[in-house]
Amino acid sequence: MLFGLLGPNGAGKTTLISLIAGIQTPQSGEITIDGKSYSGNKKQIFQNIAVVPQEYAFYGQMTAHENLTFFSHMYPQKKNDYSVQINSAIKLTGLEEYKHRLVKHFSGGLKRRLNLAIGLLNNPELLILDEPTTGIDPQSRHFILQAIKDLNEQGTTVLYTSHYMDEIEQLCDDIAIMDHGKILVSGTLDQLLHSNSMIYINIENQDCHYNLHVDVKNFLLRHNLTFEDNCISGLLDSKAIFYELMNTLNKHDLPLDSIRYGRQSLESLFFQLTSTHLRDV
């Protein structure tokens, strides 16, 4: 599974990740990974999960290989397995020719790739990626996204957070949108983008303000639709309501300019659920 977690700044994504990764303990409830709770199974769970944080969480004064060697030794495994895991992570992230360079001299893209590589050292069953492509060039971004896809195809479950909606749409099968510490919607991407579809109908603007017929007004009122600036908009619960609306408008000869209805973009769903006001904290 490749699961996308979306939410504006301050929505609680990083806190949720900290809880899932065992860094923080939940005040109530329980987190289980593969059916196991953290209490009593912490070491075993840590052995099977990996977190790639937003920050460049490694040592700039060390080379990429030294960093990978250090972090790989934080997992108990056989001596030979260390070099196998290190080489595999280097290969997957394309760091072969940079592995003996000091990390502080790396570009942003290389640092992101090393950040990801460290997360692969224990061959995790669950990989948690917290905005892994922030601030890098399109080529590095493409490389990282492809690497994540490959990992997922090889059987690694990925929990992915990002502010880039196109990345989520491109990568994830399932998503959840959260705000104020709560999951607002979750499900497969197709389900979420098709259900609760918004409709936008623009009326030809001959006059300053078009005066709707009373039947139309009543219809809009019944289905919680709004009419502002010559535009009818709102959520339609079913396709039947859409056809009924079209018939009503047709009956009263409303001059239509444009209609938008059907699968919406992830961005519009995101804004619809979390609103557009600024969230910087």
Add this chain to the structure above:
Amino acid sequence: MLYSIIKKEFLLVRRDVHAVMVLFVMPVAFILIMSLSLQDTFQQEEKDKPGVGLIFEQDADKDTAIGKLLTTISGFQLVKYINSNPRNIIINDELVAAILIPHDFITGFDAEKKSKQKKSLTPLQINYAPTTPESIRKLLYTSISLKLVVFQAETNMTRTKNKKSKKSDAAENDLIEEKELYEQQNRQPSSVEQTVPAWLIFSMFFVVIPISTTFLIEKQQGTLQRLKTMPVPGSYFLIGKLLPYLFINIVQTILMFLVGIYLLPLLGGQALHLSENAWLLAPMSIAVSIAAISFALLIATLVRTTEQATTIGGISNLLFGAIGGVMVPTFIMPEMMQNFARFSPMNWGLEGFLTIILRQGSFTEIVPEMVKLLLFGLTLFSLAIWFHRRTVVT
């Protein structure tokens, strides 16, 4: 796992030499500056003693037994003159007094010694400069009187001894022997004996800066957060920091004592002398180091910014140093402050080092200071582990 953490810490230290250099350069500079600046204060030099002229009437008089004895008056810078005018030498050579020693006095004393009979002598004449304070006058008078009493006592004793065995004049002079009691408990340290251990301890405690700085970088960059998602015990992370800095502290100890023993005398200062109990410096420096590193780790786990680390760490060290006798030696402090000094871990370390260097103490004599330092270290290290485990990085 622990080996990898220690290796990582060594790599970080090695690749950021500038941060660590301060731990070596600072104490060397302090030891050199303070030792050379304060050596006259700690041990009054001859040139600072008030000058007194010894005026012999004849050149041969100064080589007689009584003449030699008078040149050993302590507390004054003695200058010999032959048949000079007291008034002139006091003015020209800025002396506090000039002692006129008549030839008759010398020969009279000598004759008395040989004939074993008391004779009336022309007395010594002490000429004071008008500005000489009363205290100096009394001191000089008492010192001369004491020398003459000792000489007379010596003469009487020689007479008794001569009845049993004959000895040379040189051997007789051995009766007046001034011996410094090296084992004396209350002997004050010389400047080098004070500054080398004092500034060494001060610099050992300064590991708080590199330790807290690297710790904060790990915290801020998310490395600590990442390590918390790995199956590595939190205590390993702190132990991994303790061992490399223990090594650095030991190197500091060796370097600072080498500076005291070899470099200071080359620059005109006093040399530091160590005796056969010098091996005790090793356990003592390890105890100081454990206390210093544990203190640094606790600060590192508590602070949130580099500014906080450098301010809190730096000010704490300055306070420990000021209270503990690093900056102002405890022996010149008033009693109240001396009692207060006993609360500073730097003072425990300093007392331990002084017991080894100054008082030739044995292992059992440094045990109380070592126990205090190790308990301090253990308590702070345990607190650091506790705070580290509670630290949540978001």
